[in-house]
Each structure stands twice: as C-alpha cells, then as structure tokens.
Amino acid sequence: VAAKGELSSRLSVMTFLNEVADDYPEAISLASGRPAPDFFDMDGWSGARALFDRYMQASSGASALTTARRIAQYGRTAGMINDLVAEQLRRDEGLPCDADRVVITNGCQEALALCLQALCSAPGDVLLVRNPTYIGATGAAEVAGIELLAVDERLESWTAAIETALHAASHRGRRIRAFYVIPQFDNPTGSVLTEEERVEILDVCARNRVVVLEDNPYGMFHFDGPTLRPMAALDDHGAVIYLATYSKTLCPAVRVGCAVLPKTLFGDGLAARVLATQLVQRKSLLTVNTSQFNQALVGGVILAEEGTLSRIVEAPRRHYARNRDTLVNALAAEFAGYEEFVAWNHPLGGFFLTLELPFSFGAPELVRCAADYGVAVLPMLFFSLDDSQRFRVRLAYSDATPAEITRAVAAFGRSVRDRMTELG
C-alpha cells in the first residue's frame, strides 16, 4: 500500500477535529490523548528550576547573575541539559545513552520532523509506517514531501512484512530510509511489540540499512504485563534513533523532547556523527535552539528527582491504569451479549485502546456520535493510509475522569446498538 504525500489529507483531519470540538463542546471526549492536567505540578517544577541554575553555576564557575543571563541568551543548538536527559533516559528507560548523542528539541514533534527530513532528504526516499500510525509522523512526512509506505502486518512475520515493503519500494525506484514505530503502548492502537518482535524488526532493518525511528512517549506509563526494553536498548546494529518527550511525564508546555542518536549508524561511527550534525544544522534553521528557560525547568526537575522521573509519574500512572480498568470494565458491561460483534484490546499501559465495530466508522459517524449521543471517539481511519481500519475506533482514556469514561461508554454503546439496529 503506497500513499503519495498530499498536504491536505492528514491536515484536513486535524481541522475537522477542531471543528467537531468547537461545534459540540459538551460531548464527553474519548478523542483527546492529552495528559491529565491534575498531575501538572507547576509550582514544584518552577521551584526546581533554581536547582538547575545552581548546577550550571557549579559546573561553569560563573556567578548567579552571569548564569541567569546565559540561560536567557541564545544557546547551543543541540541543547543545554543533554547530560541530565541522558542520565534520566539511562535510569528510566534503560537506554545506553551519552550526552553527546542527545539533540534537545522543541517537543518530540520537532525531533521527528528533523529526523524525517534528514533521513529522507533525496527524491524517492520513503518512510515506512505501521497502519494505522501516529498522525504527527505521517503528517510531518507529508509536509516534507516524503512518500509513505505502510508495512503489511497481516503477513507471517515482521521480516516478511518489511522485506515485502522493501521490494515494493525498490520495484518503483524508491528507497525506504526509515521505519517509524511506537513499540510500547502504541498511538493509536495501545498495542505492545514483544521483545522477539523488536529484535526481529531490528535485524531486518539493520540488514537493509533502514533506520528505526523509535518513538516512546508513553513508556513510563506501564500498568501490567512484562517490562520490555526499548528497541534502542536492544540495538546492537546502530539502527535506532530514539525519540523522547517530557510532554507526558511533566507537561506539554515545557515543549522539551529529544532525539538520541545511535553510537554508530549501522557500524559507521562517522556516519552517526554526520547525521547528528545534520540534525543540529537543520534545527538551527528551524527554531535556532530550544528555549533555555524550558530546558532549565526540565533540567531542574531531573536534578530534584535525582535522575529519575519514577516518583513523578507514579500518581498519573495509577490514574491512567485506573482509567484503563474503568474503560475495559465499562466496555465489558456495555457490550455484554455483543461479544461476537464488538471487540477491544487490553492495553498494558499508555493512553489508548482499540475497539472493533461490526460497521464502518468514519467522519460522519464521529459527528453523529458527538451530536446525538454526546460522546467523541476517533475513527482509526484518521490514522490510516487506506480503508483497512474502517471498522475500528481509538478510545483515549488519559484525559477523562472515571465517571466521564463510564458515561461516555454508555452513550457510545447506545450509538453502536442504534446503528446496528439501523443496519439490520
């Protein structure tokens, strides 16, 4: 399945969603995958910033005033808190990670956009994605004029799926340069790749010099099931660029994320350093450097927490886990007797659940749900490169109360039963 990048396609989805939200402000939203704001500790985090200022004073020997002025000035394009971010990723994600392989960005979205542009810079360079996948990845590829190709996961193995895509691309004179994937608590599906799958993907990608762009925004929100290492921690090939963000663990307004480059690119240390330089140069022409005020805030929190965010994510993690429980229990109650028509997965972490319906659910059904039933959910079609996902919806349980989730599921259940009756 090949989809030529058109600026309008994925972008119009976002405009449409905003319009629905404006038109039906009372609808309970299981559409938004925002973090729960109850856990934003603005005062505590602002307070921690002073720790970073003192840390920088101590390491540079400069006065408090000079340090404060340096933070307020232009700064290093690759970032100012790379050592602290590297430590946090080592501690919390088990990532082998040195400061000089970290590029700090304006949230993970900028890291993603920079990597796509640097990796797929020649005409005919293609980004491989899952289907469905995160709309920010396909959208960023589209605005950069990068062609997308979806891996066919119905094939017998990841090796077969990726190699089939490679052949299809090469047959059309294209080259797959990168594979974008969220192995842990995927957006939009909520699924997890097993360690065996991760290793298999790494092997086939490395063999074919396809960079794995591993995005891990939800990794710290693990509820149950085995603890799996990120692909970057399993990577012996130099195949993985790891993307991280503080939007979910702290809050979105910090707008701090990063890309972590491999030590070598498929065994070539120089190539990895060249790629790092390209990312930094591109960043300097896009946003100059990431706000040092925001970097100082994130750096201060990492210092205050002694290198790990595990304490900070504990309360929101419990909240998301309880919401997941509320959602799957409400679904089980609501769709009792409908098990052959309606199915869903059981997310082991993260913000999202996939629900399968016995009828197609697209933009008109979304509007009808919001208008007539007061509940908003997202068609998986919006995240998809073809119509294979037309029977699926994404339910986001991150930014709702348990009571809202229960009411939303009841309303959504009514809409599903009504629709089934209507369709006979």
Added chain:
Amino acid sequence: VAAKGELSSRLSVMTFLNEVADDYPEAISLASGRPAPDFFDMDGWSGARALFDRYMQASSGASALTTARRIAQYGRTAGMINDLVAEQLRRDEGLPCDADRVVITNGCQEALALCLQALCSAPGDVLLVRNPTYIGATGAAEVAGIELLAVDERLESWTAAIETALHAASHRGRRIRAFYVIPQFDNPTGSVLTEEERVEILDVCARNRVVVLEDNPYGMFHFDGPTLRPMAALDDHGAVIYLATYSKTLCPAVRVGCAVLPKTLFGDGLAARVLATQLVQRKSLLTVNTSQFNQALVGGVILAEEGTLSRIVEAPRRHYARNRDTLVNALAAEFAGYEEFVAWNHPLGGFFLTLELPFSFGAPELVRCAADYGVAVLPMLFFSLDDSQRFRVRLAYSDATPAEITRAVAAFGRSVRDRMTELG
C-alpha cells in the same frame, strides 16, 4: 545571479564560526549579533507572568488552578497571546494588526521557515533576497529545497531590479513567490530603506504577486534619523507578511516570535485566510504549539508594560547607540589617513555596521584576525550569494562593551594595515 540551494553551503559557515569561537575564545568578538545580556530582566519578567495568569482567568472565568493547568497543557497552534502581541505591534510599530492575523511561533526563525515553506511549496518557486542578506533566511530556504535569487541593487531602481529578477526567473521556468527583506537596520549591512524605496518595492511586488516577507527584529532600536513605518504599515495591496520577535526586545530564551498576515492577499481575503491555515497546519506538524509558559511570560510583560515595550527597550537602545558611537569614532580615529581605502556606513539603529576594505576578506582572513590579532569580525561573503561582497565585513556592536569595541577596532586596524603592507 542565481544560486541553487545546497544544504552544505550556508550551513558549513555556521559550523566554521563555532569552530573559530572554540579555537580562539580570547578573541574580542565583533562577530556575534546577540543582544546585550545586561538588560535581561529575568526576575521582573518572571514576576510579570502572574499578570497574564490573572488576565486569562478574568477573560475565561476559570479558577487560578484551572488556568495554570490550561497554560501547562497543549494549546492552540496559532498561539495564546495573539491579542496582546497585536496590541504591542500596533502601539510600538504602528502596524495595523488584528489578533486573528497573528501566528505565534518559536522565535522568528520558525515563522520565517513556515512562511518560506508555505509560499514556495511548488517546484520552481523561488525566494528573492538582497545580497548580502540574513543567513537564517537563505539557510531556511536551502534546507527546504527552495531556490534563491538575488536582486541586483546596482540597477537604477528597485522596480528595475525586481523586474529584472522576475524576468530572469521566468526565463528559466521559475516563479518568484516572495522577497525577504529587513528594511529597518538590516542584518548584515545596518542599512535602512527610505519610505520611497519601501513604497516602490511594495508596488512592484504587488503588481507581480510577490509576497514581501518583512523581517523587523531591530526596529525598536532606533538611534537617530527619521522614524520610518514598517512596510506592513504602508501596505495597501495585501503584499506583506510581517515577522516579529521578542528575542531582541526581551531575550532569546523566550523563543517567541510571530508572523502577521495581511488582511487580504493581493486583495483576496479568502487567500489570506487559506495561507494562515497553511501556516498553522505546518506549524502543528513541526512544533505543535509554542510553549505556553513562554507565551505567558511575554504576555505578562506586555500587560505589565500596558501594551508597549518602549520603556523596556530604552536602556538597551541607549547602550546600542553608545556602542555605535564608540565604534564609528574608533574607526574614524583608527583609519585616519586611510579614507580612500577603508569606508563604512553610519547605522541609524540596530546591531550592525558594514565596513569596506581595500582587499578581499574571507574565512582565512577571519581566522588570521582571530589568531594573530585577537579580534573576530564576519566576512560579508558569508551572507552573500556570490563573491560581490568579498571586500566587505560586518561589525556587530550589540554584545560588547565600549572598551572592548575600542580595543577590537585597534586590533582590527593593525591587521588591516599589516595586510595592506603585505599586499603592497
């Protein structure tokens, strides 16, 4: 003069400059155009942030806690402080400006990159620039694969210069979509376009549907000479996108800038709104939204200053003006007797001065000046699309003390006289 965009050319300049700065840390820098950090009022500005929080509470009716959480959350891609920014631009720059025509960005560089990508999105679309010009504009065009064309200012008029460029482009099957210009205290030259020149450029650009990208980072640092209105304030055609930044008036770490769209695009209101939507959609895929922490800080300062930054820029403006005086006086003393060989302009504001030498000054001369004379200045070649600027250098007087400027000019004068002797 046409220059095909190559990623390496302008980017390698930046890498080179960083290396020189690392290799000769003791050299006095007249190279950096950074704002003077002595005037960064971090404590005052952080304090002003509370004003914005109260302003948002009052306008939404939400509680302090809810407001603080909304600010920390994801937000509107086009920005949160558009009304306050519009007011400040009306007051301080005389810009006719409504909130709904403002797109808040991660510093002006993101606004510039977004505008270039949206305006020059088709193959063959060309950006017209002055020669020399700001390296962030030519660099952003290059990474986006946009071809550059330099206007030839030696022709008899702006009309002739721009129409010659239009013909040259059209002859090669290209279309000039935008003209990037800093009319007020240009970077790198320090020059000012007269009101007559501004009106003439507007007329010829409007007639040919070329968007004027007016960048105005230094407008508030006006020392002497007539007060001129920005081109956006003179624009009757709907030809100007105005780019603004708070990096120089407040400080770079706020990373807040904006693009102000015209009410109509060449008389077409719908086209202007479509362009605004394109900028916002592209921004959402690049950086999602500008940090609301930083927006709240800028918004708070604008509220505290009752809509104008004139009080805040007063002290740095005096500092920059005194530095300009120190620089031109030192040059006059240093090059007394050399008037037929060395010349310079008298900037009426901003951060930069152009100096003309009797010999070519490029990267090797820069390194030699830094290594042997302890002073760093920038070859105008670095800002140029051809070698027409090889006898010129840019002297930046923004981020140095008067004593440093005097010592730097003495050292630079020695290097010039030595070089003249060497060349006979």
